Amino acid sequence: MNPRYIVYLSLLLIAVIYGVINIERLSTSFRFLILLITITLISESMSWSGIFPIENPLILYHILLPTTMIMLWLIFSNEFNNRRGIDFFITIIFIFISISNSIWHQNDIFPSHGLTLLCCLGIWLSLQTFKQMILLPTKVNVTKRAVFWLATLTLFFYSITFFSFTFYNFHLGVIWLNDLNFYSGITLYLGYLIALYFDVNRNKYTYENK
Amino acid sequence: MKINDIDFIIPIASGTLLMGVLLVFIISFVLLYRKKQEEYEWEKEQAKQLLLTTKIEIKEQTMSNISRELHDNIGQMATLVKMNLSLFNYETEDDKRKVDEVTDIADKLIMEIKELSTTIKGENLERFGLLNMIDKDIARMSRLDYIKILRTGEEFIPEMDHETKIYLYRMTQEIFNNILQHSGSTEAILNITNKDETLTLTFKDNGKGFDSNTYKQGNGLINLEERCKLIDAKLNIESQPNQGTLITISLKINTHGKPN
Numbered sequence: 243m244n245p246r247y248i249v250y251l252s253l254l255l256i257a258v259i260y261g262v263i264n265i266e267r268l269s270t271s272f273r274f275l276i277l278l279i280t281i282t283l284i285s286e287s288m289s290w291s292g293i294f295p296i297e298n299p300l301i302l303y304h305i306l307l308p309t310t311m312i313m314l315w316l317i318f319s320n321e322f323n324n325r326r327g328i329d330f331f332i333t334i335i336f337i338f339i340s341i342s343n344s345i346w347h348q349n350d351i352f353p354s355h356g357l358t359l360l361c362c363l364g365i366w367l368s369l370q371t372f373k374q375m376i377l378l379p380t381k382v383n384v385t386k387r388a389v390f391w392l393a394t395l396t397l398f399f400y401s402i403t404f405f406s407f408t409f410y411n412f413h414l415g416v417i418w419l420n421d422l423n424f425y426s427g428i429t430l431y432l433g434y435l436i437a438l439y440f441d442v443n444r445n446k447y448t449y450e451n452k
Numbered sequence: 453m454k455i456n457d458i459d460f461i462i463p464i465a466s467g468t469l470l471m472g473v474l475l476v477f478i479i480s481f482v483l484l485y486r487k488k489q490e491e492y493e494w495e496k497e498q499a500k501q502l503l504l505t506t507k508i509e510i511k512e513q514t515m516s517n518i519s520r521e522l523h524d525n526i527g528q529m530a531t532l533v534k535m536n537l538s539l540f541n542y543e544t545e546d547d548k549r550k551v552d553e554v555t556d557i558a559d560k561l562i563m564e565i566k567e568l569s570t571t572i573k574g575e576n577l578e579r580f581g582l583l584n585m586i587d588k589d590i591a592r593m594s595r596l597d598y599i600k601i602l603r604t605g606e607e608f609i610p611e612m613d614h615e616t617k618i619y620l621y622r623m624t625q626e627i628f629n630n631i632l633q634h635s636g637s638t639e640a641i642l643n644i645t646n647k648d649e650t651l652t653l654t655f656k657d658n659g660k661g662f663d664s665n666t667y668k669q670g671n672g673l674i675n676l677e678e679r680c681k682l683i684d685a686k687l688n689i690e691s692q693p694n695q696g697t698l699i700t701i702s703l704k705i706n707t708h709g710k711p712n
Contacts, residue, residue: 372481376481376485379485397478401474
């Protein structure tokens with residue numbers, strides 16, 4: 243197995259183990275984040291190990307995309323208790339388009355259109371979170387807020403993924419686009435680990451700033 | 453790498469641009485967030501102070517009403533009792549002695565009501581001055597015979613605004629009440645100094661004290677801290693078990709006597 247995969251999967255595994263150990267102390271948003279990382283870990287493990295319970299592995303990505311969209315919405319909407327806003331309708335529309343695309347358009351190929359929508363949703367939700375943070379500031383230092391790391395890393399990861407997709411078909415020879423995706427994935431999960439740490443210890447940091 | 457190879461230049465340039473935009477965004481966000489955080493803290497502090505000021509104003513108003521009731525109603529009733537006693541027709545010397553005793557008690561009651569009515573009414577600070585009002589309180593508490601209270605230091609303090617005087621006076625009353633109720637002291641001293649444009653009130657007692665490192669603050673101390681904050685005064689409390697308590701309130705006042 244490629245050492246990169248081992249690093250990547252190990253990082254996901256550490257995040258899942260850390261989250262499960264501290265599940266009682268995690269807020270609802272970060273419990274959904276753990277669920278998302280767990281789903282990612284399972285699908286990535288299956289993808290890289292080549293062990294698929296189904297004949298066509300691409301179907302996994304078609305299922306994974308709307309699932310990730312739902313999870314992202316659950317994570318971000320729970321953070322500011324904003325479940326009925328515009329984010330909800332955008333998520334529903336994106337999920338609908340993604341499923342339609344998987345059924346009628348890209349049903350036997352990689353769902354790149356759905357992934358593009360996922361990137362847009364990730365960017366949108368993280369920007370909305372930044373807006374909420376500005377509207378509802380707290381005493382806690384911004385770099386010690388779990389939601390800051392969550393939104394920042396989500397914004398970086400999905401922007402970079404969107405960017406690399408822009409060039410993928412036109413610059414297939416550029417190997418470093420793959421490297422970019424790999425490193426942005428590593429950065430995302432390292433950031434999520436930091437976010438999990440601050441969420442587990444949020445009472446400590448809130449108390450410190452009182 | 454060929455520099456003129458468009459396959460490399462465009463992704464690198466746009467990638468750098470993207471990262472730059474993201475970094476600028478995050479840095480701007482952090483700066484904006486800090487600004488909002490400061491605004492939020494300021495607004496919260498203002499709201500807290502407004503609430504506290506309103507609470508104190510309501511309390512002052514209530515005390516003023518009680519003072520009026522004491523003076524106009526209960527005080528008048530006590531005077532009426534005394535007048536009726538003087539009209540009492542006694543037949544024996546024993547009756548006369550009993551009536552005289554009750555008249556003395558009525559006299560004391562009238563005096564207590566009058567003094568209590570004076571000391572709880574904040575407006576009287578303008579009439580009698582802060583030091584006189586404090587002296588009245590000290591005299592009233594000393595009559596209880598539980599404790600000996602002395603006031604030393606300045607006999608004159610610079611003029612200051614009514615609000616500051618009220619807060620200082622109420623803090624003095626709060627501290628004396630705490631000494632009476634909780635300290636078990638037999639002696640207490642209030643020293644007032646006015647040096648280097650700083651008015652300092654030092655309260656010292658010989659009571660049971662407390663460990664200031666582990667002591668959980670009650671309403672009394674919290675009230676003191678809040679009132680000090682409102683007039684920009686500094687509060688310092690030093691205490692050790694069985695070694696009494698030393699409380700210092702210092703307030704900057706300018707040459708015209710107004711707090712800075």
